[in-house]
Amino acid sequence: MAAKRRKDPLWARLILVFGVVLVVVSGGTLVAAQTLISQATDSITQTNLLQDNAGAAAQEGGNNIDGAVNLLLVGIDAREEGSSVTSVLSDTIIILHIPATHDQAYLISIPRDWRVEIPAFAKTGFEGSTEKINSAFSYGYQGDGTEIEKRSRGMELLATTLNKITGITFNGAALIDFNGFASVIHALGGVDMCVDEEAESAHLGVDSDGKLVQGWYSETSGIQLPAGVKPLVHKTGCRTMNATEALDYARIRKSLSDGDYGRQRHQQQLIKAIAKKATTSGVLTDLGKLNELTKAAGDAFILDTQGIAVADYIFTLKGVAANDLMLIKTNEGNLRSELIDGVSYESLDDESLAMLNAAKTGTLGTFLIEHPQFIAKSA
Incomplete structure (x- = not known):
């Protein structure tokens, strides 16, 4: 899939779109919502970050996504065009899980030092190894190509690694530069x-x-x-x-x-x-502020929806409000470090692996009722 150029960052625009949905739910018109959603999403950079690792295809003839949704969110340091850096690590790895009820959202952070088997990756000649999971992105990123092509390869290998360990398939993905939030926060x-x-x-x-x-x-x-x-x-x-x-x-x-x-x-x-x-903060009801917000940041996000229109995601997930974001921690937030050949790694306990399996099977809500210790503080 060829990359589609956009001017503004994903999350600034998704915030706008989510606001539009809230307005519609409160009595706005569907036609107005569709117009604003189109304006908010038509310049987002979209490319295939997951390749063959997608979990769900676009639903034909509708604007609702069936079943549970897993999105892979990965944060990296920004790299300037022409940078000589050949190794880029995934600084942040988060699985955004939404159950089939589409009324709750869970953020599951994956320890970047988790010792895992990273599979071979023919596109860069990587033969596979056992090391920290944040290296997976780097092994996919290395090699020739444009910056977006290298980042897409990095995301693909990371998603493949997670899939082989947990069995989780992803409906979509977003590659994020956390520094890209700066202009958004400033606008807020x-x-x-x-x-x-x-x-x-x-x-x-x-x-x-x-x-x-x-x-x-x-x-x-x-x-x-x-x-x-x-x-x-x-x-x-x-x-x-x-x-x-x-x-x-x-x-x-x-x-x-x-x-x-x-x-x-x-x-x-x-x-x-x-x-x-x-x-x-009143941003969602002020079109001037909304416009300022969507123009606040630069090229910091790349999105892969696996063929599903962004508007379909928004309409499907309109029941998920900001206060419904539940923060989930692995290992109950306790360090499980081990030193191997002089390198410190993190391991996940059996209950954490069971928690990830619950995300795979769409039963995370039930798991958390039985294991509330995995729920992190929200503030």
Whole structure:
């Protein structure tokens, strides 16, 4: 499938579309909704990210998707065109699971250090190996091609890896640059976040005037900042964060007691906070604000709906509100690290694998009733 060029990011436009659906449900007209949905989605970049790993085809002659839905959301660092970087890791891996009732949504974060068997991938000559799951994207990304072709290969190998381990097939996928949320958050006037544990930034500092200063992180030396600048410390408590603060908080893991599990939780919270702010701040009822929101960010998202119209997804999932996003943690949020040949890996316990199997079979809701310890804090 050839990539379709778009001007604005996926989630900004999906927020607009979801808002349109809420307006329709509240008494708007279907014709108006279809017009706005078309305007909001006609410039999204769409390509085949999953290749032969799709779980469901488009439903003919209707605008509703049958059965449970699993979408693969993957976050990576942005790469400039012409970059010499040949290895790109998937920084964030999330399975968005929606049951057949289409009235609930679950965000399941996959530990990026999970030790798994990555299958051979003929498109890049990769022969297969056993290592961290975030390497799967890298082995697909490597090689010749345009940036979108390399990213598509990376997504394909990651989806294949997850499918072979869990049996989950995906109805669609989105490749996300978390930094792409910055303009969206700015257009929303910030997002409300609750810091559950004091955390020191690995990327931002504060100067003597209280101004934020961008630093960079070294694996050997930690955060690198200009003289006189101290690392930003996120204090516990709830408050409105601007885009820089919110994205920084969602990236921290080294200074958290539960490491990557804490970061997974905070990234889930950020996604929920963006959705909640968009649906409660008056943006959805103000066409001017909606237009500003859809134009807020740059090229940060690539979408694969496996042939299903974006509008069909929206109409199908209109029963899923921002407050219905349930955050799910593996291993009950506890570290299960093991050192193999000097490398630290994460493993998933049997109950976590059973939880993923419940997502595969569409019984996740029942599983969580029996295992509430897998539900993470939403704020």
